[in-house]
Amino acid sequence: MPIAINGSGPITGITSLNTSVSDTELGYLDGVTSAIQSQINTAGGLVLITTQTFSSSSAVNINNCFTSTYVNYRVALNVTSPGGVVAVTARLRASGTDTTTGYFTAGVGINSSGTVQNTAVASGGTFDFTATPGTAVWDFMAPQLAETTRGHGLYSWFDTVLVGRAVSILQNSSTQFDGFSLIPSSSTITGTVRVYGMKN
Amino acid sequence: MADVFEVDALTGEVTKRAFTPEELAQREADALAEQERQAAVAERAAARAALLDRLGLTEDEAVLLLGGAA
Numbered sequence: 542m543p544i545a546i547n548g549s550g551p552i553t554g555i556t557s558l559n560t561s562v563s564d565t566e567l568g569y570l571d572g573v574t575s576a577i578q579s580q581i582n583t584a585g586g587l588v589l590i591t592t593q594t595f596s597s598s599s600a601v602n603i604n605n606c607f608t609s610t611y612v613n614y615r616v617a618l619n620v621t622s623p624g625g626v627v628a629v630t631a632r633l634r635a636s637g638t639d640t641t642t643g644y645f646t647a648g649v650g651i652n653s654s655g656t657v658q659n660t661a662v663a664s665g666g667t668f669d670f671t672a673t674p675g676t677a678v679w680d681f682m683a684p685q686l687a688e689t690t691r692g693h694g695l696y697s698w699f700d701t702v703l704v705g706r707a708v709s710i711l712q713n714s715s716t717q718f719d720g721f722s723l724i725p726s727s728s729t730i731t732g733t734v735r736v737y738g739m740k741n
Numbered sequence: 742m743a744d745v746f747e748v749d750a751l752t753g754e755v756t757k758r759a760f761t762p763e764e765l766a767q768r769e770a771d772a773l774a775e776q777e778r779q780a781a782v783a784e785r786a787a788a789r790a791a792l793l794d795r796l797g798l799t800e801d802e803a804v805l806l807l808g809g810a811a
Contacts, residue, residue: 591750598746599760599768606750628775641767655804666774720750724768726775736750 611738648708
């Protein structure tokens with residue numbers, strides 16, 4: 542298989558995996574690596590915006606993570622405690638204030654015993670993000686634009702059984718959101734949340 | 742103990758603070774809504790159990806037949 546020399550052609554002199562590579566040829570490989578990295582940098586991908594670890598919090602507010610820099614975002618959450626099942630709900634927010642109306646939710650779920658646990662809410666005041674102890678990955682589409690915000694989440698939690706859900710939400714307003722809040726339905730939560738921007 | 746963990750993702754500044762009065766009021770409203778939601782779930786589960794009883798089916802048989810509780 543030909544290998545590019547500094548992006549301009551094959552490396553010569555390699556006839557088997559046991560063939561040694563000269564310093565010059567290694568330099569070419571370095572050049573190829575840089576070229577590939579440059580392509581990766583200018584192409585799409587996730588860019589970490591913030592990582593936050595919180596402990597025994599009754600609410601977690603992430604402000605100014607949705608900006609004009611990116612259109613779409615991914616949020617990854619790992620909540621390690623409390624141990625019992627506590628629902629972790631969420632709201633989108635703008636200028637430090639939660640929006641408390643207009644959340645539509647539709648999703649399907651099932652637990653490891655085979656029992657279906659679907660979710661459906663029309664115009665609720667919040668939306669389910671995950672439960673404890675559990676994880677979630679949510680993609681939010683255009684939250685900072687003046688149009689309806691849509692989100693798609695996969696989340697699971699484990700107590701005596703594993704529960705997994707795939708859920709879509711719609712926030713039915715044209716509010717330009719710049720953040721979100723995580724709200725345990727009771728108790729406090731401990732964990733880590735990461736927010737990524739999706740490069741165009 | 743601080744109630745709220747708040748971060749500004751632009752600056753990285755983290756603030757740990759108590760709830761504002763408005764947030765406390767919202768939290769109480771949320772708790773009430775959650776109680777109502779759980780009551781509705783329990784009511785639906787009771788109705789399901791009553792229906793299965795009328796049909797002479799066990800929960801396991803219902804899961805086998807229908808794929809689980811909706």
